[in-house]
Amino acid sequence: MKGGGFGLSQTARLALLQRLARRRDGAEGAAAPAEEVSDPRGFAGLPGQRDFALIRAAGEALGLENPFFRPHEGVAGARTRIGGRDYLNFSSYNYLGLNGDPRVAAAAKAAIDRYGISASASRMVSGERPVHAALEAALAENYGAEACLAFVSGHATNVTVIGHLLGPRDLIVHDAAIHNSCAEGARLSGARRVAFPHNDWRAAEREMAAARRGAKRALLLIEGHYSMDGDVPDLARFAAIARRHEAWLMVDEAHSLGVLGATGRGVFEQCGVDPSEVDIWMGTLSKTLSACGGYIAGRRALVDYLKHSAPGFVYSVGLAPPLAAAALESLAILRAEPERVRRLQANATLFRDLARARGLDVGHSAGMAIVPVIVGSSVGAARLSAALFARGINVQPILFPAVPEASARLRFFLSAEHGEAEIREAVEATAAALAESGPLELPG
Template sequence: MTQGFGLTATARAALLQRLSKRRAEPDAAAPAESPGRDLSTLPGARDIEMVREAGAALGLESPYFRPHDGVAGAHTSIGNRDYINFSSYNYLGLNGDPRVAAAAKAAIDRHGVSASASRLASGERPVHAELEAALAAHHGAEACLAFVSGHATNVTVVGQLLGPRDLILHDQLIHNSVAEGARLSGARRLAFPHNDWRAAERELAAQRRKHGRALIVIEGHYSMDGDIPDLAPFVEMARRHDALLMVDEAHSTGVVGATGRGIAEQCGVPPDQVDIWMGTLSKTLSACGGYIAGRRQLIDLLRHAAPGFVYSVGLAPPLAAAALESLRILEAEPWRAAALQANARRFLEQAREAGFETGASAGLGIVPVILGSSVLAARMAAALFEAGINVQPILYPVVPERSARLRFFLSSEHSAADLDRAVEALVEARQAITGQRLMAS
């Protein structure tokens, strides 16, 4: 793999020269701004502009924010053209299921679209309690609380439960929402190497006595790599070191485990051994929001004290109804999870046989194709889009440059022909782009 974003030395020098020239040229149409009001100096603004300019210089259209014409499932329509779609969290095809849509419509007819205010201030709707009871049962927990945003769930819960005297120990690939919650809490934050429970325990043993409470946070299914942790050792170390264990199941529900019940089912661990289950409503459950399941005392505390619940509008009734119906279908039709996992295994095996690097993916619902170059990943995504395959590139700085990738989200509704065509298109794109690069060099 060539270095410098997948370009030859000559091509990279030419690109940098073009970008430098653009930056040196003043924009006559732009009014002069005082330093404090110059929005181009805000954190991240220049990085975004640099990526945009690099894409323009390479002749690459942005793959982001494309408008879909309808439901995005195993297939989607973009600009009135059908695509095989690998860029949706609609793992079990429940977003668009008539039963889910009917449940949401009935909730609108009964309660309207919005909860209108916080549940603490103005009361709640019966569907809230029904959803939370079903989610608690799904996780083998005593109680559950639903929030309006998955990201905000982690931010507000981690930020509320821990303080400056405490310790948060998390996987180095943990989601941004947990990192933001840790920052808000003021607790000391330590990251351990990905899925390395032995390294985590060494850190915890060395630091535990220096802090008040300790929280270990892992994910049940990591969205960048599609791999899973060994849950049992994390449960055991939490007990041994008097720590709380939190598992983020955002990409696990409906995806991991024989019937889609998540990492506890996958690893054969009693779910009540985990102190805090976190999940989202926006993926398998085809709604929007997040939730925490655990002991009743924890949920009661969050219900009255978590800022993201107390000071935020309640979950919209049609979203709660859609999530509840999706959960019911998930549990009544376990063949959906089995079909998803079979599709993921098929795609993973074929991609590997074709010579693509897929990392540590467990083949449960997420398969990365790691290309090691942001420009190569962007070019591959563009070529696949042209061939009728919609998949998003993950580029530097979201991942290290050597880990730039295409990230495939599988669905139970993909056909064998869909999967075969995707791998075939990957091979064709690689051959075409490699040939172009060889000619350019």
């Protein structure tokens, strides 16, 4: 059931465009912007500012409340509280339900009592704490790696590591759906960047073969579990490509750790691949591990080099001790309670299969933690999200330009804490909201 009736009719679409054009040109009594584009010290002329204004105007014209930046009034797990009302929640990365677990909270509180809240300096200078080394050792063990290094931000980890390891004489071949942090790191590096169609290892092979000869170093860059589509790469195929072309293989595990594999160790466990086949394991602490930050695991020579030279590590304050302690305790619980992973995977598979049975377009989701419901228009996705919010279900729309307009969607994040009845309720509500909708006419 792709598209539904939440899109604009042709008449309504024309009316909306005309209305927005009038607002853009200052009609309908619209006030002049506070900062004119001609102001050399203003910000109104920044790229995308006019687009933002048009998007806001479109939402107002369609009577849509902004679905973003809603404050949650407590722990956002399988359920949450927003604006004094309880919601069934599918918009958090709390995959194993460890954010809010008393053991994780106690570990963070103990670290505060012992070390304070902040590391107060770069780790190289005086911000090193024993809990950092303990977390890094545990993460390295997960990947069978020689060493690991933790950073204060997942996004900054990709930016600083990719930007630092590669240079203008190098090559980066990457999945077209790679995360923004990887794309920004690639851009910072100055290396030649070549994208291949999403999850297409054959295309990756062709692109690497065509471009590798003239490059000094090469990096093949993929994710372990893609956050927009919920699908998984054929890791063995990509590892073989990297070996054939003497390239580093880097895998972003942000949504993989605690999600993929029988015990949640990640995409290598899911695919049955020796983790040493991957040169650079990257991940984040903010999903399964209930903290904030990023990490790189791999050979000791790589980690030592980054530890002494990566700008995002050397010149940044160290990871806050309570965050490191929370992540370390979450990792210990993951190891001790693999049944959480099984519940998560069963919940996501159930959601995906029920949605397909009701005619919803879930794309290529592997049914591990992330299940999109593709609507086919940004207006339709925004209105469907609003309709579900009114029914007590919190799920965010993903709109153009984050995805192509024809791929606009809702993105459901499942948790080990969701119950079967809650999953069935969400699927039925989504299918019903689409079925009940008709062509949208512009109000006014």
